[in-house]
Amino acid sequence: MTDSRRAFLAKAAKITAVAATAAVLPTALAGPASASAHSYYFFCTKCFGMTVGVITPPGGLNICPAGGNHTQAGYNFILPYNVSETANAQANWRLCQKCFSLFWRGYPTDGVCATGGGHDSGPDGDQQSFFHNFVLNHDVPPGPKSQDAWRFCVKCYGLFFFGYSTNGRCPAGNEHKEAGFNFVLDHL
Template structure:
């Protein structure tokens, strides 16, 4: 996944920042659905640096996480291309998995969505069949406190294996039909 739309800062200090952030924010998430959002927030503190790969965005049509770094915006299960809004997520990759960070999250080269690649099946892609993994092995933080620089309520869908935003009453559009179905961890994703 090269050629991002805008140059992103290098990964200098990402492990230090991630370790510090996760160590300081470990605990239960206590946020109501009404407090959840997918809109811009103030910038990160000066010198925070990048955690991993930026240009991951919320799709307003399917509520999924997709990569916004190419001239095309992938394929949305709600029809057409994904439509981005909200934060520019900065997702850690190729770092060790631990009690509050799950590995095996991947980019699908067919739909540009983020999906879990830890099962024998690759889930369900909007283009039919399984997602097709490429690029980095993303290691996503979960079950830590939401902060001004990390958004909670991102969940795994049991039907398509995609990552979707669970903070609204509606649950988006799943490529396997109807709305997404949440299970597992409450991912709390860093953003700029």
């Protein structure tokens, strides 16, 4: 086999794998179109961020600021989306399609992504994908099926767990820096 034929076949295989992943991931993560919440979100043990639970697809997604891919552990969180914002529920939380971390998209810029540049929330209003407008409860008492101590990082705009003696690894450098609400997230 010639080198040009090998290169062509390798490129064709990569394009096919990326297309297959793009076609499968949104459907697998979104659940029914009529749902207003879905699960499959986890704590990363390296950066302490909230990440979506997926096997790393082709293209290098699921990048952790602490190096490599996110390492997920703990509860399987349920995040409500496309519901009304209230005094104790903040909207504009999005999933970055580059690093697969949750970040707040409420400022003119989109924070700092572990892959470089700002986070990328994907297409607005896409109800058939996992790029929803998540609405997260805050400053309410946690129950037996919820966890508090999730905070906004003012450096990267990500959501991270603020329940340890350190604050994990921030893609903007060093540790996350907490601010704002105490988010309380439901889990299975």
